[in-house]
Each structure stands twice: as C-alpha cells, then as structure tokens.
Amino acid sequence: MGSVVAxxxxxxxxxxxxxxxxxxxxxxxxxxSLKKHITFDPAxxxxxxxxxxxxxxxxxxxxxxxxxxxxxxxxxxxNIIGGNIxxxxxxxxxxxxxxxxxxxxxxxxxxxxxxxxxxxxINLRANSLSGNLQVDMIMNxxxxxxxxxxxxxxxxxxxxxxxxxxxxTELRVLNLESNRFTGSIPKEICAxxxxxxxxxxxxxxxxxxPDDIARLVSLEKxxxxxxxxxGHIPREIGNCTYLMEIHMQNNNLTGVIPNExxxxxxxxxxxxxxxxxxGSIPSTFFNFSLLRKVNMAYNYLSxxxxxxxxxxxxxLEELYLERxxxxxxxxxxxxxxxxxxxxDLSSNSFSGTIPDSLGTLRNLQKLNLAENVxxxxxxxxxxSFLSSLxxxxxxxxxxxxxxxxxxxxxxxxxxxxxxxxxxxxxDCRITGNIPRGIGNLSNLIGLILQQNELTGxIPREIGxxxxxxxxxxxxxxxxxxxxxxxxxxERLSYLYLLENGFSxxxxxxxxxxxxxxxxxxxxxxxxSIPSTFxSLKDLLQINLSxxxxxxTLPLEIGNLKVVTIIDFxxxxxxxxxxxxxxxxxxxxxxxxxxxxMQGPIxxxxxxxxxxxxxDLSSNxxxxxxxxxxxxxxxxxxFNVSFNRLQGEIPERGSxxxxxxxxxxxxEALCGPIRMQVPPCKSINIHRKSKRPHEFGIRYIVPAIASxxxxxxxxxxxxxxxxxRKLSTQEDSLPTATWRKISHHExxxxxxxxxETNLLGTGSCGSVYKGTLSDGLCIAVKVFHLELEGExxxxxxxxxxxxxxxxxxxxxxxxxxxxKDCVTSILNLALECSEDLPGERIGMRDALAALEKIKxxxxxxxxxxxxxxx
Numbered sequence: 001m002g003s004v005v006a007x008x009x010x011x012x013x014x015x016x017x018x019x020x021x022x023x024x025x026x027x028x029x030x031x032x033s034l035k036k037h038i039t040f041d042p043a044x045x046x047x048x049x050x051x052x053x054x055x056x057x058x059x060x061x062x063x064x065x066x067x068x069x070x071x072x073x074x075x076x077x078x079n080i081i082g083g084n085i086x087x088x089x090x091x092x093x094x095x096x097x098x099x100x101x102x103x104x105x106x107x108x109x110x111x112x113x114x115x116x117x118x119x120x121x122i123n124l125r126a127n128s129l130s131g132n133l134q135v136d137m138i139m140n141x142x143x144x145x146x147x148x149x150x151x152x153x154x155x156x157x158x159x160x161x162x163x164x165x166x167x168x169t170e171l172r173v174l175n176l177e178s179n180r181f182t183g184s185i186p187k188e189i190c191a192x193x194x195x196x197x198x199x200x201x202x203x204x205x206x207x208x209x210p211d212d213i214a215r216l217v218s219l220e221k222x223x224x225x226x227x228x229x230x231g232h233i234p235r236e237i238g239n240c241t242y243l244m245e246i247h248m249q250n251n252n253l254t255g256v257i258p259n260e261x262x263x264x265x266x267x268x269x270x271x272x273x274x275x276x277x278x279g280s281i282p283s284t285f286f287n288f289s290l291l292r293k294v295n296m297a298y299n300y301l302s303x304x305x306x307x308x309x310x311x312x313x314x315x316l317e318e319l320y321l322e323r324x325x326x327x328x329x330x331x332x333x334x335x336x337x338x339x340x341x342x343x344d345l346s347s348n349s350f351s352g353t354i355p356d357s358l359g360t361l362r363n364l365q366k367l368n369l370a371e372n373v374x375x376x377x378x379x380x381x382x383x384s385f386l387s388s389l390x391x392x393x394x395x396x397x398x399x400x401x402x403x404x405x406x407x408x409x410x411x412x413x414x415x416x417x418x419x420x421x422x423x424x425x426x427d428c429r430i431t432g433n434i435p436r437g438i439g440n441l442s443n444l445i446g447l448i449l450q451q452n453e454l455t456g457x458i459p460r461e462i463g464x465x466x467x468x469x470x471x472x473x474x475x476x477x478x479x480x481x482x483x484x485x486x487x488x489x490e491r492l493s494y495l496y497l498l499e500n501g502f503s504x505x506x507x508x509x510x511x512x513x514x515x516x517x518x519x520x521x522x523x524x525x526x527x528s529i530p531s532t533f534x535s536l537k538d539l540l541q542i543n544l545s546x547x548x549x550x551x552t553l554p555l556e557i558g559n560l561k562v563v564t565i566i567d568f569x570x571x572x573x574x575x576x577x578x579x580x581x582x583x584x585x586x587x588x589x590x591x592x593x594x595x596x597m598q599g600p601i602x603x604x605x606x607x608x609x610x611x612x613x614x615d616l617s618s619n620x621x622x623x624x625x626x627x628x629x630x631x632x633x634x635x636x637x638f639n640v641s642f643n644r645l646q647g648e649i650p651e652r653g654s655x656x657x658x659x660x661x662x663x664x665x666x667e668a669l670c671g672p673i674r675m676q677v678p679p680c681k682s683i684n685i686h687r688k689s690k691r692p693h694e695f696g697i698r699y700i701v702p703a704i705a706s707x708x709x710x711x712x713x714x715x716x717x718x719x720x721x722x723x724r725k726l727s728t729q730e731d732s733l734p735t736a737t738w739r740k741i742s743h744h745e746x747x748x749x750x751x752x753x754x755e756t757n758l759l760g761t762g763s764c765g766s767v768y769k770g771t772l773s774d775g776l777c778i779a780v781k782v783f784h785l786e787l788e789g790e791x792x793x794x795x796x797x798x799x800x801x802x803x804x805x806x807x808x809x810x811x812x813x814x815x816x817x818x819k820d821c822v823t824s825i826l827n828l829a830l831e832c833s834e835d836l837p838g839e840r841i842g843m844r845d846a847l848a849a850l851e852k853i854k855x856x857x858x859x860x861x862x863x864x865x866x867x868x869x
Contacts, residue, residue, distance in 0.1 A: 045068050049073040053099075059082075099121065109124070147170060148172045154177070158180035179202075198216070200224055201225040205224075206230070214237070225250055227250075253277055257281065257285065268293070278301065293316075293319075295320040297322045297323050309337075314337070316339060322368065334355075338362070341363050352375070363392075365395060373403065373404065382407060386416070389416060390416050393417050427451040429453060433455060434454055434473075439462060442467070444465050464488075468491065474497060481507075482507050502525065502526065503525040506530055511536055519543070528549065539563050545567045550573065553577070555579075561585075562586055564586050566590050568595065570593070570595075575599075577599065589611075593618050593639065604628070606628025613635075620643065625647065642665045645667060645668075646667050648680045651671065
C-alpha cells in the first residue's frame with residue numbers, strides 16, 4: 001500500500017512540475033510543493049525511485065529529501081538546480097544511482113560522497129563543480145567497490161587525477177574529460193581490468209601514454225584528445241582487442257603508427273589528428289572491416305597509400321588524411337569503400353591523375369583533393385573525373401584546387417549533383433571557356449575558379465545560381481562586359497573578378513545585390529562607375545584599382561557607411577576629394593594614388609577615427625596637409641608624395657613615425673630635417689624685414705637664372721655652329737620632347753612589370769621592356785628607392801641623360817617622377833655630349849658636378865635672402 005501511495009505522490013509531483021508554465025517563481029513553487037509532501041506524507045519515506053529529469057526546475061534540493069532513507073535512485077538531471085551538494089546526502093544509505101548531471105551545482109565534491117558503499121553510479125557531469133579531486137580525500141575514504149560509473153566530466157575540477165582510483169575495482173566507466181586536470185596519467189588506473197570506457201580528454205595532461213594500458217583488456221572506448229601528451233603510441237595498445245574507439249587528436253604524440261594496431265579488429269573509430277606522427281601507414285591499417293572513421297590529418301605521415309586501400313573497408317564512411325606528406329598515386333582500390341561519405345586527401349603530394357573510379361562512390365558527399373600534384377591526361381583534354389563524379393548524386397563539397405591539372409572544364413560539369421554547394425577549382429591551370437552548363441548547379445554557394453587560364457566571357461547562365469554567395473574568377477584571361485545576369489545573384493556576398501580583361505562600365509544593376517559585402521574588380525579595363533553603385537550601403541570592401549575609370553567621385557560615396565576598404569588607385573579619376581568621405585567612420589584603408597585628383601586634402605579627414613592606411617600619392621593635390629590628421633591615432637601608413645602640396649608637415653600623433661618617403665616630390669613642403677625638406681621659415685610681422693626677402697625671391701633669383709640661361713644658350717649656339725656634320729641621320733636626332741607617362745601606363749606597357757619583360761638587373765635598379773598604347777617600344781628603368789640616395793641618383797640621371805644625343809645612346813623620352821629640376825645643368829650637359837668619346841666626361845663625374853651645381857646655387861640664394869632679412 002505504501003509503494004502505491006508513493007507512486008501516486010510521485011505522479012502528483014510530476015504534475016506540479018510539468019503542468020505549470022515554467023518561470024523562476026513556479027519552479028521554486030514546484031520544489032516547495034515537493035518539500036511539503038516529503039515533510040508530511042508518512043508514506044514518502046518508502047519511496048525508492050525519484051525521477052524529475054528535464055523539467056527546468058530551479059532553486060536548491062530541499063534538505064528534507066535526504067530523509068527519504070529508502071531512496072535507491074535519485075535522478076534530477078537536466079534541470080537548473082544550483083547550490084552545493086549537501087553532505088546530508090550520506091543519510092541516503094540505500095542510494096545506488098545518483099544522477100545530478102546537467103545542472104548548476106557548484107562548490108567542491110565532499111569526501112562523504114565516496115563513503116556511500118551502496119553507490120553504483122555517480123553522474124555529476126556538466127555542472128560547475130570545482131576544487132581538487134584530492135588524492136587524500138579518496139585514500140582516507142572507503143571507496144565503494146560497487147561503483148561502476150563515475151562521471152565528473154565538464155566541470156572545473158583541477159589538480160592531479162587520484163592514483164588510488166584503482167580501488168574502484170568494479171569501475172566500468174570513468175569520465176573526467178573537459179576539466180582542468182594536470183600531471184600525467186596515473187598508471188594505477190590501468191589496474192581497472194573491468195574498465196570499458198575511459199575518458200580523460202580536454203584537460204592539461206602531460207607525459208606519455210602508459211605502456212600498462214595493455215592491462216585494460218576490456219577497454220572499448222579510449223578518449224585522450226586535446227591534452228599535451230607526448231611520446232609514441234604504445235605498441236601494447238594492440239592487446240586491447242575490444243577497442244572500438246580511439247581518440248588521441250590534438251596532442252604532441254610522435255613516432256610511427258605501431259603495426260600492433262592491426263590487432264584491433266573491433267575498431268570503428270580512430271582519430272589521431274593534429275599530432276607529430278611520422279612514418280608510413282602500415283599495410284594492416286586498412287584491414288578493419290568494422291572501421292567507420294579514420295582521421296590522421298595534420299601529421300607527418302609519408303609514403304604511398306597501400307594498394308589494398310578500400311578492399312577490406314566495407315563500412316568506412318569518413319577518411320581524413322589531409323595535411324601530411326603522403327605521395328604517389330591515389331589508388332583505384334579506394335573506390336571499393338563503397339560507403340564513403342567523406343574523402344579528404346588535401347595538402348599532400350599525391351600525383352598522377354584523379355581516378356575516374358571515384359564516381360562509383362555513390363554516397364560521397366565531400367571530396368577534397370586540393371593542394372597536391374595531380375595532373376590530367378593531357379593539357380588540352382577535358383577533366384574526365386568531373387564527368388564521372390556526376391554519378392555521385394549526394395556530392396555537396398568538391399575541392400581540387402592547387403593542382404597543376406591543366407585541361408578544360410567538361411560540358412558535362414552541369415550534370416554534377418544538384419546538391420553541390422561548393423566547387424573550388426582555383427590555381428589548376430584550367431584552360432578554355434566556362435561551360436554554360438555550370439548554370440545547372442542551382443544550389444552552389446561557393447564557386448571559386450580564380451588563378452586559372454580561362455578565356456572568353458562570363459556565361460549569362462551564371463545568373464541562375466540563385467544561392468551563390470562566394471564567386472571568384474580572379475586572375476584569368478576573361479574578356480568582355482560583366483553580364484547583367486550577374487545581378488540576379490541576390491545572395492552574393494563576395495565578388496572577385498580582378499586581374500582579367502573586363503571592360504566597359506560596371507553594370508548599373510549591381511545595386512540590386514544588396515547582400516554584397518566585398519567587391520574586387522581591380523586590374524581590368526573598366527571605364528566608369530554608374531551612379532546607382534553608391535546605393536550599396538552594406539559594402540565592406542571595394543577594390544577598383546588599376547582600371548581606366550574617369551570622371552569624379554560623387555558626394556554619394558558617403559553613403560557607404562560601413563565600408564572598411566576603398567581602393568581606387570591607378571585610374572584616371574579627377575576633381576576634388578569628396579568631403580563626405582569623412583563620414584565613413586569604419587574606413588581603415590583608403591587609396592586614391594596615381595590618379596588626377598585636384599584641390600586640397602579635406603581637413604575633415606581627421607574625423608576618420610578608424611583609418612590605418614591613407615595613400616593620396618601621385619595626384620595634383622594642392623594646399624597644406626591638414627593638421628587635423630594628427631588626431632588619427634591608428635594611422636600606420638601615409639603617403640602624399642608626388643603632389644603639389646605646400647606648407648608645414650605635421651609632426652604630432654602618427655606623423656612622428658612617418659619618413660620622408662611619405663612626402664617627397666611636392667611643391668613647397670617644409671618641416672624637420674629628417675623629412676628632407678627645407679625648414680619652415682618663421683613668419684616675421686615686420687614689413688621692413690620681409691620686403692628684402694620677397695624682393696630676393698621674386699626678382700633677383702629669377703634674374704640670375706635668366707642670365708645663366710642666356711649665357712648657356714649662347715654657348716650652345718656657338719658650339720653647334722662649329723660641330724662637324726654627322727655622317728648618319730641617327731646621329732642628328734633632335735632633342736626629344738618630354739612626354740608625360742603615368743605609372744599606370746608603364747604598368748600596362750610592361751604587363752605589370754612582369755619578369756618575362758625583364759631585360760636586366762643592376763645594383764641600382766631593374767630594366768624592363770614594354771610597348772606603349774601607341775606602339776612605341778620603350779625600356780623602363782625602375783630604381784631601388786629603398787637604397788639611400790637612389791632618389792637623388794634618379795633625378796640626376798634623368799636630367800643628364802635626357803640631354804645626351806649620340807648614335808650609341810638610348811633616348812630618354814620621359815621620367816615617371818613629377819619633380820622639376822632645381823637648377824640648370826646645360827653647361828654640364830655640353831661637357832657630357834662631346835662628339836668624341838675621349839672628350840666626354842664620365843657619368844660619375846657628371847653626377848658629382850651636377851650635385852655641386854645644385855648645392856652651390858642653393859647656398860648662394862639662401863645666403864642672399866638671409867642677408868636681407
């Protein structure tokens with residue numbers, strides 16, 4: 001009768017806990033109701049089993065519960081009960097099963113818990129228990145020999161694992177994973193001959209795996225993952241013939257895979273990834289007929305895959321061997337593992353062709369062969385393995401990037417699985433057009449075909465990939481316009497088309513792709529940006545560098561409120577820099593270098609609080625560098641060289657870290673000596689002292705320069721009248737007119753300063769051949785400006801060489817520097833251009849003389865001006 005009453009009471013308690021909507025208040029009322037019945041119901045002390053799992057109960061365990069002395073099972077798992085585990089639990093002398101897992105209990109584990117000789121199962125998993133599981137706590141306690149399961153995983157316990165746990169001779173499951181235990185694995189644990197499951201993973205254990213593990217003859221599951229264990233995998237593990245799962249990943253294990261592992265015929269899962277295991281894979285390794293998963297990724301395994309791979313693996317579903325040093329061919333026999341779902345052989349040195357037999361793996365969902373040395377049968381043949389994979393109707397992820405395949409994408413690529421979400425085929429030397437059938441892969445999320453040799457245009461069928469988010473055709477040889485159909489990709493986030501030959505205007509409909517976050521279209525031939533473009537308010541990164549964009553930047557650029565990177569360098573943009581850019585508070589990288597921008601640098605740029613990189617070099621900017629830029633605390637790179645700026649260079653904030661390279665070749669900048677510019681003159685308010693200085697600069701200096709020029713030209717005319725008549729037309733070449741050639745045009749003429757156009761390299765620079773847009777063949781010398789003094793050498797050499805005319809000398813038609821020469825060197829040029837080689841001075845003497853002329857003239861002018869102040 002008492003057990004019936006107790007059962008009805010239990011139902012009543014469950015109704016209280018389950019029927020009322022769960023709030024903090026109702027949960028506490030439920031526990032109070034339980035406490036009331038425990039206190040006053042005379043039949044409840046006869047209750048033997050109490051299950052209140054997964055009811056979201058809060059609060060604490062009522063102390064009156066510990067008066068139910070007949071209780072054998074107490075299961076309160078899966079609630080939100082907190083507080084300490086009371087020492088009063090010792091009153092439950094008949095308790096066999098204690099399950100308080102997945103709650104919020106805290107504090108330490110009291111020794112009294114291990115004095116309860118009746119306990120068979122203790123589950124305190126996933127709480128917030130802390131402190132040491134002290135050795136003396138267990139040594140001084142009577143550990144119950146009846147204990148079969150001890151689960152203390154996922155808490156905050158620390159210290160060493162008690163070695164005297166071996167007293168729990170009946171222990172079947174020991175779970176101490178996901179704590180903070182340190183030290184080595186006590187070899188005494190290996191005396192637990194009835195142990196079937198041992199979980200010590202995700203701690204901070206060190207040392208080696210004990211050889212005594214051979215004594216755990218009943219062991220079925222071993223978890224040692226995510227520790228700092230070192231040494232080798234002990235050969236003795238081969239004695240644990242009942243082992244079904246081994247998890248040793250993320251340690252520092254070394255040595256080879258022991259041959260004895262072939263004795264584990266019950267093995268189903270083996271994970272030793274992220275270690276330092278070396279050597280080859282034993283031939284016995286793939287003889288486990290029950291094996292479902294093998295993960296040996298991120299090790300240093302070498303050699304070939306055994307030729308019998310797959311023959312005796314009828315249940316293998318997952319094989320991970322990426323990031324090793326395996327080589328040789330991919331064996332055809334691997335296709336006999338007919339249940340394979342995942343095959344990852346990436347980042348090895350596999351060679352040969354990709355077996356067409358992989359198409360027989362009908363359950364295959366993920367195939368990764370990236371970063372190997374795989375090739376195709378012929379550089380001009382189709383990639384036949386792609387056709388064979390059309391039989392894998394569950395294939396969702398396909399990667400073979402980073403292989404020198406060559407060959408063409410087959411027309412049948414459109415027959416691949418409709419489940420395909422990722423197709424990564426970049427850096428494979430693939431040639432030919434993009435097949436129109438690619439539009440059939442309607443579930444693609446990522447399509448990466450960059451760094452190939454694809455030609456032709458983007459097929460309009462690409463617009464059918466409605467789920468596409470990541471799309472890259474960068475670094476190919478594609479031509480034509482971007483088709484409007486690309487605007488149908490309404491989920492597109494990343495579009496990379498840089499380094500091709502696309503031309504025309506950007507599609508006006510790009511504004512429809514509101515999901516777009518990164519747009520990289522640099523190094524093409526685009527000419528204009530539609531006005532609708534600036535409505536893409538969620539763009540994070542924009543790169544349109546090295547194109548042929550013209551016109552001005554509109555104020556609407558300020559609509560890009562979240563943008564972090566803007567790069568419009570090496571175009572033909574003009575006009576003023578829009579002041580609305582100052583409102584882009586997230587902007588970290590901004591480049592307008594090598595354009596035709598005019599006007600001042602907006603002082604409001606000082607409000608760009610996130611700015612780290614600012615490059616406005618090689619433009620026609622004028623005015624002063626705003627002092628407000630000193631406020632940008634994160635600015636690491638700043639370049640305004642080759643402009644017409646004037647005034648004082650700021651010195652505070654980030655400007656204290658910039659060198660002269662950031663400011664060279666401007667009109668009238670001044671500042672500290674380290675910037676290699678004249679010092680700034682203090683402003684004198686007295687008119688009398690100011691007028692002589694102005695007079696010297698405005699009248700005397702130009703007069704001196706004019707007299708020198710008259711004398712020089714007189715000498716030139718006289719010299720030329722007495723020159724001998726030259727024997728060939730080549731010797732009488734007229735003085736070349738300097739031609740303005742932009743860095744962008746030189747970049748195109750030399751194909752991006754490609755090594756194939758390199759004529760030679762010297763100590764000062766490199767010389768490239770190139771062809772300008774009008775067909776003129778040129779040689780371009782690129783100076784190493786990082787060498788001290790090379791900028792001065794550059795100016796000097798250009799100025800001298802442009803005056804030289806001889807049948808054996810190459811004409812200097814232009815200089816990419818915009819700096820005008822400081823003084824006249826015509827006299828020196830005459831000495832350098834004597835007809836007879838014996839009369840000409842050498843280049844070294846010419847440069848030395850030129851430098852003396854500069855310094856002398858500059859010194860005279862400064863002396864004259866200072867004497868009149």
